[in-house]
Amino acid sequence: VAIDGLLLRKRWSRAIVDIAPLLLITAAGMVVARVAQTVAVFQHVPLWQRPLIVGDSLTFYLGKLAWPATLSPDYGRTPTVALADPWVYVRWLVPAAIAAALLVWHRRVPWLAAAFALFVIGVAPVSGIATFQMQAISTVTDHYLYFSVLGLAVALTWVVSRWPRQWVTATACALLAALAARSFVQTGIWRDAFALFEGTIRAHPRSTMARLNLVVCYLTKLTPEPEVAARYADEAYAIAPDDIIVLINYGVTRMAAGELDKAPAAFERAWQNAKSLDAAPKLLSDITKSAFETFRATTYHDEVVKWAERRLELEPGDANALVALGDARQAIAATRPTTGTTTGAPAPGPASRRSPAAHR
Incomplete structure (x- = not known):
């Protein structure tokens, strides 16, 4: 329209009519993009x-x-x-x-x-x-x-x-x-992704987006490096401790950081922050999935039960959540006669290797 009207000197009405089909397609695409995205995660x-x-x-x-x-x-x-x-x-x-x-x-x-x-x-x-x-x-x-x-x-x-x-x-x-x-x-x-996000940090030193994507990169590379991922998650948490996605990644990487006891509070805080923002169901679902998969490889069976149940409220047909819930309840039943507790030190092996970090 701008080229037709300003350079080719067409009448503006004619320029708009000529491009009307493209405008309709563009408008439809904008509506789909708007519906597909959530804008509840910022002010x-x-x-x-x-x-x-x-x-x-x-x-x-x-x-x-x-x-x-x-x-x-x-x-x-x-x-x-x-x-x-x-x-x-x-x-x-x-x-x-x-x-x-x-x-x-x-x-x-x-x-x-x-x-x-x-x-x-x-x-x-x-x-x-x-x-x-x-x-x-x-x-x-x-x-x-x-x-x-x-x-x-x-x-x-x-x-x-x-x-x-x-x-x-x-x-x-x-x-x-x-x-x-x-x-x-x-x-x-x-x-590559590593160079891109490390370069982003050099250009914008307080970028949590770059750090969270590096968390994913180091957890999902051919030879995972959960300790490096945990370091980037720590840096993101220091910059934005109330950010929902930061909290998810912080929780996922706590085993690699040797601080699994901090994971329950991180996931719960992410959940409460998301609910207070009336966030989209997908974001709440991502929190529950990351949480129960992180605790699944540990003896934090109560946490698995809590997060698997929340997951099933949002995704009733999730087979992994059903299996995790059943396994955790069995583990709780098996430990009660001898220990009387359902939580304890983490089992060997980094949960973050089994758990995809949520990212932007």
């Missing part, structure tokens, strides 16, 4: 504050386009973080001023108007005007800008065609070469 953003988040996001992306020095899938710029910065009340002026200027002069510089429109339209659905799941980690992230980079390409094309001089062409070529080199360097960080 609700009032409607009046959302334009501030949008302005903050657009200004952030413009800055990254101008100077793409430190790139990361996680910048930790959640709505709470953005709104805590007093500058959020003026950052929106940057994209607003650009939009106002191009609105006035769009007939003189239609290519620049189209370029900025493409930039904004490409990232608008995930700029903060509507809440979405990734905002629990960061509203802004590199991969949301992929389509919007088309706007930069259109602007650069216009500059080269508008001033066809050697120095302009040479400058454009140098800029493209620099961006290509930056992209090549970035591919080294994306070569």
Whole structure:
């Protein structure tokens, strides 16, 4: 629509009619994505504050386009973080001023108007005007800008065609070469999951997302390293001790850390936090699954019973939960005549090797 209306000079009504089928498909996809995601794991953003988040996001992306020095899938710029910065009340002026200027002069510089429109339209659905799941980690992230980079390409094309001089062409070529080199360097960080998330921590030292994914990486690699996974879970817990996903991973890795006695409290806290947020059933189900599978390889039979029963309330047909519940009840019955207790020291072998860590 932006290209048809601003560059090809079609009537706006005609441009919209021409693309109507794609708009309907896109709208359907947006509805499905909205239904499939839960946004209950982070603080609700009032409607009046959302334009501030949008302005903050657009200004952030413009800055990254101008100077793409430190790139990361996680910048930790959640709505709470953005709104805590007093500058959020003026950052929106940057994209607003650009939009106002191009609105006035769009007939003189239609290519620049189209370029900025493409930039904004490409990232608008995930700029903060509507809440979405990734905002629990960061509203802004590199991969949301992929389509919007088309706007930069259109602007650069216009500059080269508008001033066809050697120095302009040479400058454009140098800029493209620099961006290509930056992209090549970035591919080294994306070569595998370990490099990606370790690089994310270097770019954003307080990233819990990167640490939680490294927990999963080290638990599920060909030769698991539960001790390393536990270290990353400890770091994430130190940063965000009330985060639900952090608490799940912290509980899962307690055997490797030699602190299994801390796992019951971690899982229970995750459960209570999730319930207080009215979280989606899938998140509650993930908590119960991680909990009973963690305790299943230990003598914490009461914990297995509690979490397996909660799991079956959410997933009545879960065969693993049924088996775990039966085994735990048998173990409790067998120990009562001699010990009179159902809990104790953990059995040998790391539970985390058997239990997939919940991750973002």
